[in-house]
Amino acid sequence: MLLTRTYLKSAVAASGVLAAIITMVGLGLWQLQRMQQKELRLNSIAELSGQQGVALSALNLKSDLLQDVPVQFVGQPDLNRLVFLDNRIEGGVVGYEVLVPVVFEHGQVLVNYGWVAATQSRQQLPVVSIDPGEQMYHGVVSVPQRNPLVSETAQSTDPFPLLIQQLDLPKLEVLLETELVPVVIQLSAQKDSAFVRNWQPVVMPPEKHFAYAVQWFVLAMAAAIVALLVFFSKGRQYDSSEYKS
Template identity: 40%
Template sequence: MLFRNTNRLTILVTLVALCCIVIMFFLGFWQLDRKQQKEARLAQIESRQDANPLYLSDVVNDPDAFVDFPLQITGELRDELFYIDNRLKNGVAGYEVLVPVITDYDMVMVNLGWVPGTGSRDELPRVLLPFTQQHLGRIYVPQDNTLINETNFNYGRFPVLMQQIDFTEIEQHLGRDVLPFTLRLDPSPDANFVRDWQVVVMAPERHLGYAIQWFGLGIAGLTVFLLTAIKTMQGRQD
């Protein structure tokens, strides 16, 4: 009975060890894949940096195909502010501020940029809207964070505090359709907002570093496993 239990324990330990080694190698390859994705995105941004500004008629049917391209729209900023919470700049907590602009192709949500918080989430910072009707920026399609499910049900009451850019919720507040992308305004010396847009949060080199770490752990785990297995087999032969 003791021999049988020992064999079962050995098999279980072996399976757990192999699973851990496979997971570590998988995470290493996943980090390499993320590195390639980031490099492709940075190359895309670079290639579209100096492109001529597009107009809504060019992109309205397929905004995803024109991410990072410059876009110029015309319209008046409406005084219906959306504050996107938990945005950090240099360790300072603040908000990104979005406002709708009425165009010939429904509303476009314009991201004015970042402003610091007041120190209390119960008091949103006051902002001054630009007076111009010409708005130039970059097309950006935000990704949903499935871990965030908080919803602001005070529809129609402004300003609106949100945890992420959710077009369905924005439409509920505005009572009309909005186009499924945002316009991140270009930096301006007279703007009251910070507009140093960070498109890629983690540099490709960081992903490479993580991949090397995971591969190193996998190789170390595999080495220990093989040495232990060889030693065990030699012990049984003796």
């Protein structure tokens, strides 16, 4: 009876270990899948970057592949409604990203001109120089995601320039009192620009996903080896006990 209970406990433990190993292997395979997705995405970006940008009005806004697509369009910035995105860090320096609603042939779109350093006083926003005339814009599409951990402090009664804490487009439409295209255009880098534009198309490179996959596979292998050693040792003890009995 005692041996039966012991075998039952061992079976439960073995099931738990097996489930953990399967989970770790699954996580490793998922990381490999993410690595392949990132590689395809980087190849797509590299291919698109060598081509002329598509017209902003021709974008399929319902597509899942909008991020980092190069675009171009003619528009005129509304400099009466400058927006500063707070707490942006570039090279260890705190600053802001400057966003401007730009009027084009099919409405208005928010354009990210890039990063500028903060002034010595939090009460004073930097003075920026932007061409007010109609011009050709070149950049890439960014699809901002709202961070639920960040609280927006800007109110519709606040004066412009407006200071915001995150890129929440529905909230910005209220603050700007206008309808926006549901993407942000990050302008291409220019040597003579006063704005820093170090846009990173992919947050995590494929190599990191591969490293994480290897870690999960190593953990699964280690768990399997330890489990085999433990259960083999237990099995020999049970056989010895049955022989003595």
